[in-house]
């Protein structure tokens with residue numbers, strides 16, 4: 001696979017009260033074009049710091065980062081790098097800049113001096129990609145959380161990025177909003193071929209990632225397919241993580257003698273493997289809807 005972003009021996013220190021705080025320690029990593037990469041790890045393990053190195057928001061204390069071959073330390077390339085690698089953050093409200101959905105998506109392009117005809121085309125396409133066309137004249141602050149986050153993604157897509165870096169994009173959303181955003185991210189990856197770097201504490205979100213990296217104290221300590229990370233030998237608790245429910249259940253069933261393949265990581269996968277799902281519960285045992 002061709003590489004889009006490469007980190008070589010990246011170390012990064014913050015300075016707090018004059019004292020260095022090491023946040024990344026000798027991290028090397030090649031991200032492939034079109035890859036769906038997930039980044040997990042406990043609070044403070046260095047995920048956001050790594051993410052901010054991918055589009056030159058932070059520059060390494062030692063080592064180097066290249067995006068499409070451009071070194072992030074070369075200021076003349078900063079803009080090219082930021083256009084190629086778009087960031088989406090946790091709080092959708094902080095990412096809204098205009099009074100209508102359409103203007104919000106157009107904002108970045110206007111700043112770039114893109115000509116009007118192009119802006120109109122790109123805004124239309126970006127809104128279609130995230131499913132917000134019919135909201136184009138709405139006020140962004142009236143959208144749901146999931147819609148706001150999709151609007152933030154549209155703003156990035158309008159820049160025609162090669163890579164989307166999402167730092168806990170569903171942290172503030174309800175299950176439905178999260179689902180909308182996750183589907184949008186997966187579609188951008190599969191249909192548009194956009195490279196995705198997805199940071200999350202919700203491990204169920206990344207069972208279909210091409211590769212998962214586990215961070216611990218500023219280092220990448222594990223890397224592999226979801227099945228290798230969650231059904232492998234390594235215990236994740238030592239890195240402050242919990243094995244998600246289904247792989248944990250599969251492990252217990254395996255210990256009890258059922259030959260469940262490591263690839264079974266989701267409810268659907270487990271139900272398929274076990275054959276027919278359980279009979280539906282009787283009506284009277286269901287909670288009443290009021």
Ligand SMILES: Nc1ncnc2c1ncn2[C@@H]1O[C@H](COP(=O)(O)OP(=O)(O)OP(=O)(O)O)[C@@H](O)[C@H]1O
Nearest residue numbers: 014015016021023042043044045046047048049050
């Ligand atoms: N602006 C800052 N100044 C000083 N230290 C910082 C700063 N930002 C982060 N750190 C420290 O750097 C380390 C890595 O932080 P980072 O935010 O990258 O972790 P994270 O994995 O994204 O955590 P979380 O899951 O809580 O978002 C932590 O020890 C943190 O306290």
Ligand SMILES: [Mg+2]
Nearest residue numbers: 047048049167
């Ligand atoms: Mg973070």
